Amino acid sequence: MDEELEGFRRDTAAWLEANCPAAMRQPVESERDVCWGGRKARFSSDDQRLWLERMADRGWTVPEWPKIYGGGGLSRDEHKILQQEMRRLGCRPPLSSFGIWMLGPALLKYGNEAQKLDHLPKIARGEIRWCQGYSEPGAGSDLASLRTSAILQADGCFLVNGEKVWTSYADKADWIFCLVRTDPAAAKHLGISFLLFDMASPGVSTSPIRLISGYSPFCQTFFDNVRVPQENLVGAPGKGWDIAKYLLTHEREMIGGMDMASAGRDSMHQLAKTAIGTDSEGRLNDSLLRADIARHEMNALAFALTLERVKDEARAGQGVGALSSMLKYYGTELNKERQELLMSFAGSDSLMWEGPDSHDGDMAKSWLRSRANSIEGGTSEVQLNIIAKRVLQLPGA
Template sequence: MDETAALAEFRAETRAWLEANCPEEMRQPVRSDSDICWGGRRFVFSSPAQKLWLERMATRGWTVPEWPRAYGGGGLSKEEARVLAQEMRRIRARPPLSSFGIWMLGPALLRYGSEAQKAEHLPKIARGEIRWCQGYSEPGAGSDLASLRTSAVLEGDHFIVNGQKVWTSYADRADWIFCLVRTEPDAPKHLGISFLLFDMESPGVSTAPIRLISGSSPFCQTFFDNVRVPRANLVGERGRGWEIAKYLLTHEREMIGGMDSGAAEGRDGLAQVAKRALGLGEDGRLPDSMLRTDVIRQEIDSWAFALTMERVKDEAKAGQGVGALSSMLKYYGTELNKRRMELMMSLQGTEGLLWEGEDREGDLARAWLRSRANSIEGGTSEVQLNIIAKTMLRLPAA
């Protein structure tokens, strides 16, 4: 399709700016968590280039291209943001900043936050100054999230928060938390929840990392013991936090589901990995026919899924979208990613089993193990299927 002249000009300017400003080191593939810039008060940049790249992009508002300029964003239209993403992909530029503030809290605050809350928090997210964590799940509230019991009792101008969260990603490294709490203990479970923001350095907050099967500890248990939270940190109305929680979850699901979307372009395809691992037979085909079939099936589904992400975005842009597809994208994308990791392990054979050693040995096995969480976090695959059955198919309640 022909781009409008304005968009073409934007593309040319963007390309030139990225060429001039994206450090060479930031054009290398992200290979592990230390290559990701999470930002925050205590963040230690892995290189001067990482810091420079964040500063340059944040100055233009391009860490959050579509947010309003008043809140530290780039003020770009959807089309412009897409061009920016394409141009970044073209030079394989790393994202300058990754954070739950960008993916989850930001969109929720833009929709439900007060003017003061937006002015206070959004620019700090955009500049990577404050790192956020998500206080959702509890030991007794996993798939049944709305049964959460962490309490917040209003005393004067403060809520007093008590309880425990679990699976709080990077709580031990986060500066602030967005947290679901029960403020109306007598209301029906979905109507007694509020959405609170507070500083993790508040007295009474403590965290304990959880060691996972991958050997890493990205998740924590988080404890609240009489934590005092200013009343002004309540987002939206008291008792109406579930609506915000659900809105935010749609963004989280799209983010997790999108993990497989790089299959069509940009990322090294599974077929390429298979070719390197197995070589080609005399007939130009991968020599292990059953493994080849599995690779082909995976590539077909990955490609079909990437095209679906594209179509859903294009339909939304054209005002034709049916909406509420985040559960579909989350369910299918994570199941695909798990299948992909299983195949990656098969292709590497015993080399894929290595755990600790030189030159990032163990990365693949850890990534494989990490992928198993995709279909659990942010609502399990089974919960997504429940949501689809109810909201998209209008099937009767169980």
């Protein structure tokens, strides 16, 4: 077994070496460097397109999905090796996608065969970009109080009406996976269904929301008598909340995990050394900041090891449940702390919004963007509620 894996490692390293373009081995520096795919995809370079195509051909945009759905059919051990080898060579992820991180796992579990065969391969190849229709103006932390309605018509179509908010990249997405209320008479959690539809459908419109960072990654999304074929319903009518929760666990792990990827890397003290300088023994010149960094890196490392352990335990059939809330809570709080520290290293340079050397205010914008980490996908407070209730079994109010 170990020999087989070592063989896989050698082959994988050789393939990556031969096929990952040099430009795709540079660190991701801005949003331009991230490939989201989709019908409206704009590749920032030929290398970016080539890298996506080559990886998609091997199914390695979704290494553990079955081959029949466009995946690589790898075992978890093989996937881990692929990740290690990609990290070693500095390979960028070929494709970033809510389809991969969120919808895919939910479809694999709850979708029917036709839905899987229709949607999963297009996700794997980056042909369709998805967005998530969850929050509404009146349904934030209390998501299950959502009101967007989908009423089945005589012609077998749902008629969708309502408004979503905080729809990430709705203006760039091709399709939406959407929580809708199909039974207004049922209890709050029981009248919700999970519906997929094309954002190009008549009656769909979007309006970007300008954030404190100056970016507009989120939209308000309006549905005005949108007709959606009945077969686009995933799972049974009224069972959407189960799918929503399942998908949220993946979203939370993704948000927590992404932050870990940045929080766990050891470049933070390197940046600090450059910015602050060191004394004759090589220690950072600012002893209080040095202590803050050490404390932060300690927590970031322990968190990264926890992600690793949780996965290893899951594979061995051990461990406790409801950990996605822990990962989401801790990972996002760590990332916020990291951004605060990065701002501190740079001092007044971090405040520059425009002009020479401001990099378009990248640093301040990243700091501002990261404030949303502990709000989106369920606030830190909601995660703590979930841990208290599900893991610790503390009594309700």
